[in-house]
Amino acid sequence: MTDETPSNEPVGARFREFQAGLDQPDGQRHRKPRRKGGDGEQLTVPPAEFASYYGRPVLKPPVWKYDIAGYLFTGGLAAGGALIGAGAQLTGRPGLRTVGRWTALGGVAASTYLLVHDLGRPSRFHHMLRVAKVTSPMSVGTWILAAFGPLAGVAAVAELAPLLPQHGVLGLARRIAPPIGTVAGLAAAATAPALATYTGVLLADTAVPSWHDAYPSLPFVFAGSALAAASGVGLIAAPAAETAPLRRLVLAAAAIELGGGHRLERQGLTSEPYTQGRSGRLVKAGRALLAVGTATALVSRRSRVLSVLSGAALVASSVATRFGVFEAGRVSARDPKYTVVPQRERLAESRSTTPV
Amino acid sequence: MPHTNALYGPLDPAPDAGYENPPPRMGFFTDTSVCIGCKACEVACKEWNGVPESGLDLLGMSYDNTGALTANSWRHVAFVEQPRSAGWATPAFAGDPDGPAISPVTAAVGARTSTDTGTDPGLDTGSPAAAARMSGGPEFLGMPGAQPPGRGTGEEGRTDFRWLMMSDVCKHCTHAACLDVCPTGSLFRTEFGTVVVQEDICNGCGYCISACPYGVIDQRKDDGRAWKCTLCYDRLGAGMTPACAQACPTESIQYGPLDELRERAAARVETLHERGVPEARLYGHDPNDGVGGDGAFFLLLDEPEVYGLPPDPIVTTRDLPKMWKRAGLAAVTMALATAVAFLGRRR
Numbered sequence: 001m002t003d004e005t006p007s008n009e010p011v012g013a014r015f016r017e018f019q020a021g022l023d024q025p026d027g028q029r030h031r032k033p034r035r036k037g038g039d040g041e042q043l044t045v046p047p048a049e050f051a052s053y054y055g056r057p058v059l060k061p062p063v064w065k066y067d068i069a070g071y072l073f074t075g076g077l078a079a080g081g082a083l084i085g086a087g088a089q090l091t092g093r094p095g096l097r098t099v100g101r102w103t104a105l106g107g108v109a110a111s112t113y114l115l116v117h118d119l120g121r122p123s124r125f126h127h128m129l130r131v132a133k134v135t136s137p138m139s140v141g142t143w144i145l146a147a148f149g150p151l152a153g154v155a156a157v158a159e160l161a162p163l164l165p166q167h168g169v170l171g172l173a174r175r176i177a178p179p180i181g182t183v184a185g186l187a188a189a190a191t192a193p194a195l196a197t198y199t200g201v202l203l204a205d206t207a208v209p210s211w212h213d214a215y216p217s218l219p220f221v222f223a224g225s226a227l228a229a230a231s232g233v234g235l236i237a238a239p240a241a242e243t244a245p246l247r248r249l250v251l252a253a254a255a256i257e258l259g260g261g262h263r264l265e266r267q268g269l270t271s272e273p274y275t276q277g278r279s280g281r282l283v284k285a286g287r288a289l290l291a292v293g294t295a296t297a298l299v300s301r302r303s304r305v306l307s308v309l310s311g312a313a314l315v316a317s318s319v320a321t322r323f324g325v326f327e328a329g330r331v332s333a334r335d336p337k338y339t340v341v342p343q344r345e346r347l348a349e350s351r352s353t354t355p356v
Numbered sequence: 357m358p359h360t361n362a363l364y365g366p367l368d369p370a371p372d373a374g375y376e377n378p379p380p381r382m383g384f385f386t387d388t389s390v391c392i393g394c395k396a397c398e399v400a401c402k403e404w405n406g407v408p409e410s411g412l413d414l415l416g417m418s419y420d421n422t423g424a425l426t427a428n429s430w431r432h433v434a435f436v437e438q439p440r441s442a443g444w445a446t447p448a449f450a451g452d453p454d455g456p457a458i459s460p461v462t463a464a465v466g467a468r469t470s471t472d473t474g475t476d477p478g479l480d481t482g483s484p485a486a487a488a489r490m491s492g493g494p495e496f497l498g499m500p501g502a503q504p505p506g507r508g509t510g511e512e513g514r515t516d517f518r519w520l521m522m523s524d525v526c527k528h529c530t531h532a533a534c535l536d537v538c539p540t541g542s543l544f545r546t547e548f549g550t551v552v553v554q555e556d557i558c559n560g561c562g563y564c565i566s567a568c569p570y571g572v573i574d575q576r577k578d579d580g581r582a583w584k585c586t587l588c589y590d591r592l593g594a595g596m597t598p599a600c601a602q603a604c605p606t607e608s609i610q611y612g613p614l615d616e617l618r619e620r621a622a623a624r625v626e627t628l629h630e631r632g633v634p635e636a637r638l639y640g641h642d643p644n645d646g647v648g649g650d651g652a653f654f655l656l657l658d659e660p661e662v663y664g665l666p667p668d669p670i671v672t673t674r675d676l677p678k679m680w681k682r683a684g685l686a687a688v689t690m691a692l693a694t695a696v697a698f699l700g701r702r703r
């Protein structure tokens with residue numbers, strides 16, 4: 001696969017180039033070494049057998065920019081933040097509650113920006129609100145966000161109540177804000193798990209081979225990743241005395257992500273992008289950081305420095321995982337191998353089992 | 357109550373979409389065995405639909421300088437040169453100034469070319485190694501020859517060559533993933549059972565582009581919206597034939613009620629088999645296939661992937677109920693994990 005962007009050579013330049021190459025006595029193309037990514041060597045490597053049309057992708061690779069990979073992270077972070085905020089609220093941990101709520105608001109604000117920015121026509125983002133379709137995970141996600149965003153916003157803003165004066169109209173606001181924040185925080189937490197996991201369906205409900213085949217795993221990977229990232233922020237920012245639940249949560253998050261995600265490497269040919277190349281390295285980095293972050297979190301009870309380090313590792317793990325999964329899908333759509341070979345195998349199988 | 361086959365299996369799409377007494381489902385039957393590669397369809401489509409130009413370059417892919425279906429090319433004529441006999445004894449390329457048939461080397465170069473189609477992802481480059489194999493034809497898979505066909509044997513010996521041409525187009529799937537995933541309702545099902553983008557609604561979210569199992573729909577860079585074949589919805593409404601079918605000089609592109617086209621296609625395959633073209637086969641005609649059958653289907657002379665088509669596409673939404681179930685399970689797990697973590701010891 002070459003990642004070269006088409007150069008703006010004059011029309012026919014490449015054609016003349018290989019015409020010239022064909023005139024060589026051995027019929028092999030002799031050309032000057034090009035920019036990086038030359039393919040001369042690939043021709044001699046015996047490849048997996050499949051036919052193609054000039055090696056071109058069968059599919060159109062996703063046009064989503066890294067905005068969407070970023071959104072996978074920020075959306076998960078927001079969801080995790082809301083859950084932690086609610087947990088802290090119900091168990092009387094005000095510092096952690098504040099951190100959770102602000103994480104939720106920050107995450108959802110960033111998510112909204114990234115999602116709108118990725119549109120080909122950002123000014124038409126509200127067209128998403130014309131319809132509600134369960135067959136479109138993006139539509140479902142839009143409505144989840146539309147519910148979650150304002151709730152997370154109210155819950156976070158309610159945290160500002162102590163800054164208001166004691167008396168007058170604002171004093172009244174000061175008194176009613178906390179209960180409103182409580183309700184909004186709990187409601188946001190109720191929608192949070194949907195926000196964190198629907199993105200797995202968002203990616204899987206495409207023709208992109210590595211994403212589609214991963215549909216059983218992705219929601220779990222993303223759920224775990226979301227909890228890990230938000231716990232990471234909590235470990236960094238919340239008062240140390242209130243972080244005990246986070247250490248247990250990190251352990252659970254790692255179990256969910258690794259347990260749910262181990263199948264990524266076991267789904268046949270379309271696993272390849274999760275294990276090879278840049279996407280594979282990102283996925284592996286995500287796992288390694290998750291392991292390190294979790295282990296550090298468990299021993300960091302008495303050390304602020306270790307807490308912060310583990311938190312940073314967990315946040316980084318989530319970023320790496322999201323970008324790795326995103327990139328793996330793009331790789332799988334760009335190489336016809338991942339489309340043609342599994343479909344051929346499926347056909348061969350159905351032909352051998354059903355008598356003609 | 358949605359149809360039990362709403363997501364998968366045979367279905368008549370227009371009534372399913374809510375039309376009462378719709379006209380018969382209309383479609384295309386593209387018979388590649390009579391295609392002469394004139395590209396009249398490409399041109400007629402551009403003219404009628406006002407499709408912008410899609411780059412001008414020689415791609416080194418035989419006579420295919422369009423490269424792929426894009427937002428700016430709603431018909432695409434594919435050209436495949438193969439060292440296989442097509443039953444004629446004419447020496448291939450005798451005295452042809454364009455030189456020899458495609459070789460692994462030229463195909464590999466072809467895979468690396470591109471042109472600015474003005475769309476995204478537009479014409480993506482391919483895998484040279486995979487392209488190098490195509491010139492051998494299916495029976496030579498994995499063994500790229502060192503020589504262009506005919507070289508070394510002299511031009512008299514070059515009878516073992518055939519040229520495949522195929523005018524590709526949006527398949528107007530029975531279960532159209534693009535339509536199902538569109539979050540704005542921009543993509544809709546017409547009364548003729550075809551699939552059309554409403555350009556005043558599309559906000560360029562790009563979901564349809566990743567969802568299409570055929571890599572058809574694509575985004576224009578300058579306006580950010582998704583575009584594809586409309587099966588000339590405007591002409592259909594006026595009782596006219598789509599521009600490409602009208603322009604096709606060999607009736608390779610046939611337009612009509614889908615039922616009729618399917619019968620005609622079956623008869624055509626039979627005729628070809630009788631005439632000694634055993635490789636003729638239909639593609640996308642079967643309502644039991646992974647997308648519930650295509651509204652635009654094809655007669656091919658080789659495996660679908662040779663033309664850049666997926667051999668066994670399955671609409672992604674077939675698995676959607678299972679996907680939502682997994683997501684639900686993951687969501688519950690997540691909520692429980694949080695609850696357990698907070699219910700534990702205080703320190």
Ligand code: SF4
Pocket residue numbers: 526527528529531532533534535551567568569570571572573584
């Ligand atoms: S071929 Fe692709 S773009 Fe055309 S109807 Fe089917 S899914 Fe949609």
Ligand code: SF4
Pocket residue numbers: 534537538539540541542543553557558559560561562563564565581582
């Ligand atoms: S890009 Fe346009 S047509 Fe495609 S899914 Fe998004 S809104 Fe619908």
